Amino acid sequence: MAEVPLAILVVDDEENHADVIVASLEKLGASCQTAHSQKEALKIIQEQFFDVIITDLMLERPDGGIEILKAVKHPESSTGANETEVIVITANNSVEIAVEAMRLGAFNYLQKPLDLKQLRTITERAAESSKLRWINRDLQQRLDEKFGFSGVLGNSPQMLAVVERLRRIAPTDATVLIQGETGTGKELFAQSLHQNSLRKAKPFVALNCGALSENILESELFGHVKGAFTDASADRLGKFEYANGGTMFLDEVGDMPMPTQIKLLRVLENGEVTRVGSNNTVKVNVRILSATNRNLEEAVASGAFRQDLYHRLKVVTVRIPPLRERSGDIPVLLDHFVRQFAKRYDKTIRGIAPPARKLLLGFDWLGNVRQLRNAAESMVVVDYDGMIDVDDLPEEIGGEVSLPSGVSRRNIGVESANYTAEVSSLAELVGRPMAEVERLFILETLKATDGNREEAARMLDIGERTLYRRLKE
Numbered sequence: 001m002a003e004v005p006l007a008i009l010v011v012d013d014e015e016n017h018a019d020v021i022v023a024s025l026e027k028l029g030a031s032c033q034t035a036h037s038q039k040e041a042l043k044i045i046q047e048q049f050f051d052v053i054i055t056d057l058m059l060e061r062p063d064g065g066i067e068i069l070k071a072v073k074h075p076e077s078s079t080g081a082n083e084t085e086v087i088v089i090t091a092n093n094s095v096e097i098a099v100e101a102m103r104l105g106a107f108n109y110l111q112k113p114l115d116l117k118q119l120r121t122i123t124e125r126a127a128e129s130s131k132l133r134w135i136n137r138d139l140q141q142r143l144d145e146k147f148g149f150s151g152v153l154g155n156s157p158q159m160l161a162v163v164e165r166l167r168r169i170a171p172t173d174a175t176v177l178i179q180g181e182t183g184t185g186k187e188l189f190a191q192s193l194h195q196n197s198l199r200k201a202k203p204f205v206a207l208n209c210g211a212l213s214e215n216i217l218e219s220e221l222f223g224h225v226k227g228a229f230t231d232a233s234a235d236r237l238g239k240f241e242y243a244n245g246g247t248m249f250l251d252e253v254g255d256m257p258m259p260t261q262i263k264l265l266r267v268l269e270n271g272e273v274t275r276v277g278s279n280n281t282v283k284v285n286v287r288i289l290s291a292t293n294r295n296l297e298e299a300v301a302s303g304a305f306r307q308d309l310y311h312r313l314k315v316v317t318v319r320i321p322p323l324r325e326r327s328g329d330i331p332v333l334l335d336h337f338v339r340q341f342a343k344r345y346d347k348t349i350r351g352i353a354p355p356a357r358k359l360l361l362g363f364d365w366l367g368n369v370r371q372l373r374n375a376a377e378s379m380v381v382v383d384y385d386g387m388i389d390v391d392d393l394p395e396e397i398g399g400e401v402s403l404p405s406g407v408s409r410r411n412i413g414v415e416s417a418n419y420t421a422e423v424s425s426l427a428e429l430v431g432r433p434m435a436e437v438e439r440l441f442i443l444e445t446l447k448a449t450d451g452n453r454e455e456a457a458r459m460l461d462i463g464e465r466t467l468y469r470r471l472k473e
Contacts, residue, residue, distance in 0.1 A: 005031045006030040006031065006123075008025055008051065009032075009041065009044060011034070011035045011055035011059065012056045013060065015036055020116075025119070025123060027120065028120055038059045038065075041053075041055065042071055045071055050084050052127050052130060053084060054087045054088075055086065056089045057088050057090045057101065058090075065088055069088065069101055069104050072084050073106075074105070085107040085127070085130045086101075087109065087110065087123065087126055088101045088109040089110050089112060108122050108350075129350070132332070156327075156328040156329045162319075162320060166196070169316050170197050171197060173287050175268070175287070175312065175314075175316070176190075176317070177292070179318070180291070180319060181293050181320075181322045182367070182368070182370070183371055184368045184369060187291070189320060190204075190247075190289045190291065194289070197287070199245065199246050202247070203245075204243075204247050205248050206251060207221065208252055209250055209253050210251075210254075217256070217260055219232075220238065220239055221273075224236050224238075224278075228276045235275075240267060244284045246287070247287045248286045249289045250288065251290075253313065254292035268309075268313075269312075271284060272284065290313050297310075323365040330360065330372065333372055333373075341377045341381070345380055347386075351387060353388065356393055359390065363397050374394075379392045439470075442460065445459050453468070
C-alpha cells in the first residue's frame with residue numbers, strides 16, 4: 001500500500017515566493033496547496049486537513065499570519081486541528097512577532113531569505129511531530145471509545161488483541177493470571193481490568209509477594225491481632241479486608257512462600273480470611289488478579305508452587321508481549337512518555353532528532369516499557385536545547401562517549417602513551433598545533449579518570465557536551 005504523501009499548505013501573498021516554496025517541498029514528495037491571503041487560508045483550513053502549514057507572518061498586515069496560527073493551534077472548537085504543525089516565515093524586521101508566534105505554538109520560524117534546504121529539513125521534522133500527535137490522539141480515542149482502556153498505550157496487532165481480551169474479561173469476577181516479562185506493565189493492565197469492572201468504585205490494592213518475608217507477607221495479606229507476634233501492638237486490618245468489594249493484585253505471585261500459598265488457597269475457596277493470631281474468620285468478597293514473570297508450570301513440576309492454587313489463579317490468562325515483539329508501539333510510547341516528563345519537569349521538547357530516534361527504535365529494550373519510560377525521563381532531564389539528540393540518550397542505548405578511532409575505555413592509555421612518549425617535557429609542546437595539544441590532554445585526563453566523561457570534563461573545567469564534541473571531532 002503506497003504511503004500517503006504529506007499534506008502541506010503554503011500561505012504567502014507573494015505568489016512567486018509561494019511557488020518557490022512549493023517546488024522545494026515537492027522534492028519531499030509532498031502534496032502542496034497554496035493560499036495567498038489570510039481569508040483564503042482560513043477557509044481552506046476549515047475544510048481540509050494538513051500535516052504542516054507554512055505561513056508568512058506578513059499577510060495584509062504585519063501580524064496577519066498570527067491569526068492563521070491561532071486558528072490552527074487554538075481553535076474555538078476542539079476539532080483536533082491543533083495536531084497540525086505550523087512553521088512561520090518572517091522578515092528580518094519582524095522578529096518580535098516571530099517570538100510571539102512561538103509562544104502561541106508555532107513549530108519553528110524561518111527568516112527571509114529562505115534557505116530551502118533548511119526549510120525542507122524543518123518541514124520533515126514538523127511532519128513527523130504532527131504524525132506522532134495524530135497517532136497518539138487516534139489511539140487514545142480508539143481505546144477510550146471502543147475499549148475503555150485509556151491507560152494502555154499501544155496500537156500494534158499484538159496489543160490490540162490483548163486489549164480486546166481485557167475488554168471481554170473485565171466485567172466478570174474471574175481470577176486472572178497476567179504473564180509477562182519484568183517491565184511490561186503488568187500492574188497497569190491489572191488496574192485497567194479493575195477500572196473497567198463493576199468493582200471500580202471499590203479499592204484496588206496491589207502487593208508485591210516477592211518483596212516481603214513470609215511473616216510480613218501474611219500480616220499484610222490477612223492482618224493480625226494484638227499480641228500475635230512481638231511487634232503486634234494493636235489489631236491490624238489486612239489487605240484482603242481493606243479490599244473487600246474491590247480487587248486485589250498479587251504481583252510476583254510465583255515467589256509466594258508455600259505456607260502462604262495454602263492460606264491464599266483457602267481464601268479463594270471459601271472467601272474467608274483469618275487474621276494472624278486469631279481463630280475467627282472474616283468474610284471477604286475480593287477479585288484476585290495475579291502476575292508473574294516466572295513459568296508457574298515449571299514451578300509446579302518442581303514442587304515450588306501448589307498445583308491446586310495455580311489452577312485457581314489461572315482461570316483466565318493474559319500474556320503481555322515484550323516490547324521487542326511489538327516494536328511498532330515504540331514511537332507511540334516514546335512520544336507519550338516524552339510529553340509526560342516534559343510536562344512534569346516544565347521543559348519544552350520540540351522533538352527527537354532522526355539519529356537519536358533511529359537508535360531508540362533499533363534498541364532491544366530488554367527492560368521493556370519500564371526501561372523505555374526511564375530512558376524517556378532521563379532524556380528529558382538531561383536535554384538542554386529542546387531537541388533530544390544522541391548525546392541525550394542513556395549510555396546503554398548509544399549515548400556513550402564516541403572516543404577517537406581505535407580508542408576505548410580500556411585502551412585510552414595506549415594511544416595517550418604514544419603521545420607521551422613523544423613529549424618528555426612541557427617545553428616540547430611549544431610549536432605543536434593546539435588541536436594536538438588539546439587532544440593529548442583530553443586523552444590523558446580520560447586515562448586518569450578511567451574513561452569517566454563527567455569527571456574528565458570537571459577536571460578540564462569544560463562542559464560534558466563540549467568534551468563529547470571534542471572527542472567526536
